[in-house]
Amino acid sequence: xxxxxxxxxxxxWSPQGKLFQVEYAMEAVKQGSIxxxxxxSENVVLCSLKRQPSELxxxxxxxxxxxDHMAIAIAGLTADARVLCKYMRTECLxxxxxxxxxxxxxxxxxxxxxxxxHKTQSGAKRPYGVGLLVAGIDPNxxxxxxxxxxxxxxEYKCQAIGSRSQAARTYFESWFHLFEKSxxxxxxxxxxxxxxxxxxxxxxxxxxxxxxxxxxxxxxFTHLNAQELKDYIAKLEGxxxxxxxxxx
Amino acid sequence: xxxxxxxxxxxxxxxxxxxxGGSVIALAYKGGVVVGADTLCSYGSMADFKNVEKIAQVSxxxxxxxxxxxxxxxxxxxxxxxxxxxxxxxxxxxHPSPRDYGNYLARLSYKRRCKINPLYLQNVxxxxxxxERYLGLVDIYGTYLESNFVTTGFASYFCKAIISxxxxxxxxxxxxxxxxxxxxxxxxxxxxxAHDVIQLAYVDEQGTHIEQPERVETKxxxxxFKNRANEKLHTQ
Numbered sequence: 001x002x003x004x005x006x007x008x009x010x011x012x013w014s015p016q017g018k019l020f021q022v023e024y025a026m027e028a029v030k031q032g033s034i035x036x037x038x039x040x041s042e043n044v045v046l047c048s049l050k051r052q053p054s055e056l057x058x059x060x061x062x063x064x065x066x067x068d069h070m071a072i073a074i075a076g077l078t079a080d081a082r083v084l085c086k087y088m089r090t091e092c093l094x095x096x097x098x099x100x101x102x103x104x105x106x107x108x109x110x111x112x113x114x115x116x117x118h119k120t121q122s123g124a125k126r127p128y129g130v131g132l133l134v135a136g137i138d139p140n141x142x143x144x145x146x147x148x149x150x151x152x153x154x155e156y157k158c159q160a161i162g163s164r165s166q167a168a169r170t171y172f173e174s175w176f177h178l179f180e181k182s183x184x185x186x187x188x189x190x191x192x193x194x195x196x197x198x199x200x201x202x203x204x205x206x207x208x209x210x211x212x213x214x215x216x217x218x219x220x221f222t223h224l225n226a227q228e229l230k231d232y233i234a235k236l237e238g239x240x241x242x243x244x245x246x247x248x
Numbered sequence: 249x250x251x252x253x254x255x256x257x258x259x260x261x262x263x264x265x266x267x268x269g270g271s272v273i274a275l276a277y278k279g280g281v282v283v284g285a286d287t288l289c290s291y292g293s294m295a296d297f298k299n300v301e302k303i304a305q306v307s308x309x310x311x312x313x314x315x316x317x318x319x320x321x322x323x324x325x326x327x328x329x330x331x332x333x334x335x336x337x338x339x340x341x342x343h344p345s346p347r348d349y350g351n352y353l354a355r356l357s358y359k360r361r362c363k364i365n366p367l368y369l370q371n372v373x374x375x376x377x378x379x380e381r382y383l384g385l386v387d388i389y390g391t392y393l394e395s396n397f398v399t400t401g402f403a404s405y406f407c408k409a410i411i412s413x414x415x416x417x418x419x420x421x422x423x424x425x426x427x428x429x430x431x432x433x434x435x436x437x438x439x440x441x442a443h444d445v446i447q448l449a450y451v452d453e454q455g456t457h458i459e460q461p462e463r464v465e466t467k468x469x470x471x472x473f474k475n476r477a478n479e480k481l482h483t484q
Contacts, residue, residue: 098355099348106340139378140342 011123021127022120025149028129029161032075034198035062036160036168037133037144038191040182043216044135044144046073047191049162049199050209063213067092068220069102069137071213075162076130076149084112084128105136109145109153117151127151131161135215142217160194168194175241182244188212188224188232189239196236205233261365265317267291269302270442271403272315272372273431276381276396276417277424280452281374284428285313286435287461288443295443303449305456307332310346310375311449312353315401316388317368324353324367346375346451350384350392358390370400376451402439407431421450432464 006012007020014020035048050059063073064081066088074081088108095103112132119125127149134145146161147153158176160168171194179187191212196205203209207229215221224232268290274283289297303313304325312328314321328349335343344352350373360366371386385391385398396417399407415427425448435442444466449458472478 098352099344100351101345101348104338104340104342107338107342110338110340138342139345140340 009123010120010125010127019120019150022150025127025129026131029076029131029149030163030165032077032130032162033062034160034162034165034168034195035073035075035133036158036165036172036191036194037073037135037156038158038172038176038179038187038194039135039142039144040179040184040187041142043184043187043214043219044137044142045184045187045191045215046071046133046135046211046213047188047195048073048075048211049195050211052209059209061211063211063223065213065221066108066134066136067096067102069215070105070108071135071215071221073133073135073211073213074130075133077128078130080128081130081132084115084130084132087115088112102138104138104140105134105143105145106138106140106155108136109134109147112147113151113153116147116149120149120151133159133161135213135221137215137217160198164198167197171197178241178244184214184216184219185232185235186244188214189235190241192232192236193239193241205236206230207233259365261363262317262320262368265320265368267296267318268441269300269313269315269318269321271399271401271407271432271435271439272313272370273400273403273407273411273428274372274374274383274398275411275415275424275427276383277421277450278418279381280376280421280450281381281383282421282424282428282448282450283311283313283372283374284425284432284446284448285315286432286443287445287447288441289318290441293440295441298443298445299461301447301458301461303447303458304328305458306349306373307343307346307375308455309377309451310344310349310373310382311451311456311458312349312371312373313449314369314371316370320367320369324356324369324371327356328353345377346373346382347377347384347394349373349375350382350386350394354386354390354392356390357386357388361389372398372400374449374451376453379453402435402442403431406434406438410434421452425450429464433466436464436466 006014010021033049033051037046048062064085092103119127132147158172207226212224270286272285306312306328373384375382385393436444444464447461
């Protein structure tokens with residue numbers, strides 16, 4: 001396929017009906033380090049693997065609080081993510097100012113999707129090179145959404161995006177039927193187990209390169225601190241999802 | 249063409265209301281909220297439109313009515329309907345709660361007050377959401393208050409004593425309605441811009457119920473009126 005004929009800009013379709021620029025943008029998301037989210041009937045948990053550009057550098061944060069009831073995890077171009085993060089925070093703030101209540105999650109994801117789509121339909125713009133996992137809780141329930149550079153968005157029970165995320169998704173496929181009734185602790189352990197599947201052989205999970213954010217119906221979004229992360233990672237050794245089935 | 253320089257190209261600021269609605273009284277009762285308003289729109293001191301059904305249903309579980317400039321009331325109803333329709337626009341079935349409407353109206357009123365061009369209204373938003381009653385008052389300045397009972401206009405002066413004496417927040421719907429009827433009876437006697445036909449509406453778990461207008465009982469056949477016993481004809 002003579003891709004190069006049709007991939008110069010967003011305003012050119014390929015004969016197969018593809019927009020290559022948008023597809024290339026989705027590649028950028030796949031290059032980002034893994035982040036995943038999973039939800040139960042009461043909580044949502046976001047886990048991500050942080051990259052360290054060099055020995056001298058810190059680790060790149062991948063999870064951002066949007067409001068007390070909402071947070072995102074990003075995979076892809078961090079700069080683009082910052083723009084979307086700022087937009088979401090502003091929208092939440094304005095909603096709170098006007099209505100004194102929390103921005104409905106699905107609605108904000110819709111707005112982000114609209115914004116993203118807009119970038120795919122212009123000669124002078126490029127799509128955002130970042131995928132978001134949006135975790136949020138509103139009167140409609142507990143939500144986990146994924147947004148794409150294409151402007152599509154989907155709601156999930158659990159999802160992983162970024163590099164080697166297929167391994168995490170495979171883990172989810174085996175165990176997601178347990179998540180609905182899981183406790184917060186079980187949810188975090190499932191999340192960390194899934195991330196563990198996605199790391200390289202020579203890497204290991206530690207409290208520095210892993211980021212876990214938790215959100216609950218009565219729990220504002222918080223990151224687990226270093227000590228809590230250490231404790232959870234230690235618990236991973238003895239974590240057996242099979243035992244959860246026996247409890248049910 | 250002659251343009252009146254006073255009116256062209258210049259923004260006007262509402263300084264006085266022209267067509268006005270009368271007092272509104274709203275009370276919470278056990279299981280919901282009930283609102284009463286009369287069916288009169290006055291043109292100054294003239295009782296111009298006597299059969300106006302004012303109580304607006306804003307959403308499934310919220311009603312709105314206000315006293316003051318009636319055209320502003322109609323505009324606010326449109327604004328609130330716009331918000332309710334946003335559920336359709338976003339395809340998510342999320343309807344604002346009564347409190348969301350109350351806060352929105354407060355922000356709207358405050359914005360207008362800051363421009364010295366107010367929505368000349370005292371607003372009442374009443375609703376029932378997630379098992380909780382809601383009753384909010386937004387005044388012409390954008391002051392926002394939530395309470396168990398709310399009065400606007402002259403009712404704030406004449407009716408608070410009646411409400412104090414005969415109502416409590418756990419009374420039944422019928423008791424609350426009776427208190428409101430009693431209040432409008434008094435208002436009809438004392439407020440020159442009041443009317444004896446009122447409309448009641450209540451919101452409970454099942455939703456909003458807006459009733460047909462009813463005439464408040466008033467007694468005018470005192471012998472003093474009929475026989476004019478105290479009048480004496482003057483003779484020179």
